[in-house]
Amino acid sequence: MSKVKGFLTYPRKKNPERNPLTRTKDWGEYTLRHSEKDMKEQSARCMDCGTPFCHTGAEWGRSAIGCPINNLIPEFNELVYQGKWKQALARLDETNNFPEFTGRVCPAPCEGSCTLAINSDPVTIKSIENEIIERGFDNGWVQPEPPTHRTGKKVAIVGSGPAGLAAADQLNKAGHWVTVFERDDRAGGLLMYGIPNMKLEKETVERRVNLLKEEEIEFKLNTEIGVDISREQLTKDYDAVIVCTGAQQPRDLPIEKRESKGVHFAMDYLTRSTKALNDGSEFPISAEGKDVIVIGGGDTGADCVATALRQNCKSVVQFGKHPEQPKDRTDDNPWPHFPLTFSLEYAYEEAYKKYKKDPREYEILTKRFETSDDGSLKSLQTVQVKKELVDGEIITKEIPGTEKEWDTQLVLIAIGFTGPEKDFLDQFNLKNTDRGLIWTKKSSYMTNQEGVFAAGDARRGQSLVVWAIREGREVADECHSFLMNQHKAAYIS
Ligand SMILES: Cc1cc2nc3c(=O)[nH]c(=O)nc-3n(C[C@H](O)[C@H](O)[C@H](O)COP(=O)(O)OP(=O)(O)OC[C@H]3O[C@@H](n4cnc5c(N)ncnc54)[C@H](O)[C@@H]3O)c2cc1C
Numbered sequence: 042m043s044k045v046k047g048f049l050t051y052p053r054k055k056n057p058e059r060n061p062l063t064r065t066k067d068w069g070e071y072t073l074r075h076s077e078k079d080m081k082e083q084s085a086r087c088m089d090c091g092t093p094f095c096h097t098g099a100e101w102g103r104s105a106i107g108c109p110i111n112n113l114i115p116e117f118n119e120l121v122y123q124g125k126w127k128q129a130l131a132r133l134d135e136t137n138n139f140p141e142f143t144g145r146v147c148p149a150p151c152e153g154s155c156t157l158a159i160n161s162d163p164v165t166i167k168s169i170e171n172e173i174i175e176r177g178f179d180n181g182w183v184q185p186e187p188p189t190h191r192t193g194k195k196v197a198i199v200g201s202g203p204a205g206l207a208a209a210d211q212l213n214k215a216g217h218w219v220t221v222f223e224r225d226d227r228a229g230g231l232l233m234y235g236i237p238n239m240k241l242e243k244e245t246v247e248r249r250v251n252l253l254k255e256e257e258i259e260f261k262l263n264t265e266i267g268v269d270i271s272r273e274q275l276t277k278d279y280d281a282v283i284v285c286t287g288a289q290q291p292r293d294l295p296i297e298k299r300e301s302k303g304v305h306f307a308m309d310y311l312t313r314s315t316k317a318l319n320d321g322s323e324f325p326i327s328a329e330g331k332d333v334i335v336i337g338g339g340d341t342g343a344d345c346v347a348t349a350l351r352q353n354c355k356s357v358v359q360f361g362k363h364p365e366q367p368k369d370r371t372d373d374n375p376w377p378h379f380p381l382t383f384s385l386e387y388a389y390e391e392a393y394k395k396y397k398k399d400p401r402e403y404e405i406l407t408k409r410f411e412t413s414d415d416g417s418l419k420s421l422q423t424v425q426v427k428k429e430l431v432d433g434e435i436i437t438k439e440i441p442g443t444e445k446e447w448d449t450q451l452v453l454i455a456i457g458f459t460g461p462e463k464d465f466l467d468q469f470n471l472k473n474t475d476r477g478l479i480w481t482k483k484s485s486y487m488t489n490q491e492g493v494f495a496a497g498d499a500r501r502g503q504s505l506v507v508w509a510i511r512e513g514r515e516v517a518d519e520c521h522s523f524l525m526n527q528h529k530a531a532y533i534s
């Protein structure tokens with residue numbers, strides 16, 4: 042901690058962002074980079090606490106306190122303050138395979154757990170992380186490093202999202218031959234087709250995938266396991282298989298006239314919009330000139346709002362079933378937990394600046410769609426709801442007299458995901474949990490099939506990039522032990 046009292050000298054400086062009104066005219070990232078001076082001052086705010094909660098990654102239910110991959114935050118902050126960027130990169134590399142992804146899209150649970158956040162603004166950890174890796178690329182410090190020895194073992198990874206990529210990177214470093222199978226035309230999973238360009242430009246994803254290829258990881262794209270290659274073939278050709286297929290089955294809204302022309306799943310809309318941008322073709326589902334309604338108050342819905350704005354929608358509204366979040370932490374959401382407080386995310390700020398109104402509508406339930414004679418969507422009807430505690434159970438009650446009709450020509454359903462695809466689980470005879478996720482042994486990543494592992498959203502349920510990276514790293518450790526024990530057994534016999 043070179044700069045004693047840095048946290049008293051410098052206020053937190055938010056990551057700079059492009060103007061919300063002009064950035065919606067293109068698809069470039071909405072964030073900018075800090076200057077060197079800002080980074081030095083912001084890293085000086087770190088107090089190098091005796092017990093830093095920011096890097097603990099301790100699980101609490103389905104969330105965590107601090108960084109899930111245990112980034113060595115106070116250490117890299119100090120190195121950045123001293124201007125030792127290359128050493129800071131070496132520290133970051135120890136725990137994070139892809140800081141350029143988390144540095145852009147992580148919701149930064151580390152910052153919610155920063156000691157400064159008890160009564161002040163936390164250190165801007167996420168921006169520092171991003172700056173370290175981007176300087177690494179700018180200065181040519183990030184170079185392919187293929188392993189110097191090979192074990193001769195072969196691993197197949199199904200799915201190229203952050204979990205699959207992290208597992209591939211770790212196992213390749215350990216000397217195994219790794220092949221990643223991906224059914225899409227590009228690698229990256231939701232990093233490529235899910236998270237939109239304005240949060241994560243696709244060149245950034247391809248930059249990392251190319252590096253992994255140069256390190257001798259093989260990618261087989263447009264290859265769906267279970268369709269193009271059978272389970273029998275895969276398990277015969279490889280010594281171990283890791284299933285990282287994600288949990289992209291969307292939850293549906295089975296209400297009247299759901300089949301209307303103009304009602305789509307958010308993921309279809311986002312994926313096809315990104316594919317069109319990659320290919321330079323027309324948007325197959327376009328919001329242009331339409332009154333858009335996004336059903337679902339989460340992050341996927343927010344990405345739909347931002348995408349619709351860039352396609353020049355006429356208006357955009359996002360429905361959520363929960364009440365507006367409080368400005369400050371509540372008693373049941375104390376530090377060092379992730380703060381569940383109101384924030385104006387990038388998409389909402391853009392909509393607010395354009396229409397002078399927050400696009401979010403709270404505690405609202407969609408009842409039915411209405412169509413024109415040709416079956417195309419015309420409007421939808423809603424009612425306001427309130428949660429009530431009845432006999433110890435929380436129930437959602439409709440409020441009489443609050444029914445409302447909304448004109449709309451494009452509805453995007455973003456009410457969550459039900460889990461991985463059932464057909465795939467059946468083909469592999471994989472046991473599933475009561476939530477429909479892939480079952481693995483307690484505190485382990487091995488499925489009910491010997492030598493078949495699972496990690497990421499497919500095992501955990503829809504989560505975050507940082508959790509996918511953690512699961513990818515941990516499953517790689519287990520897979521490595523499995524392969525090396527196999528090797529020993531063969532050697533002994
Ligand atoms: C719209 C959206 C926005 C998000 N934004 C953020 C964000 O800002 N920050 C954040 O931290 N998290 C975000 N997330 C969550 C995050 O993207 C996921 O938690 C993460 O990508 C999960 O990684 P994964 O590797 O487990 O699976 P995925 O990223 O889902 O990748 C799974 C891959 O497996 C492939 N696959 C599936 N079946 C097969 C098969 N049979 N054969 C071959 N390939 C197959 C799929 O095509 C896919 O490429 C977002 C999610 C969505 C949907």
Ligand code: SF4
Binds near residue numbers: 108114143150
């Ligand atoms: S990966 Fe996420 S939680 Fe970890 S240090 Fe980076 S921003 Fe914070």
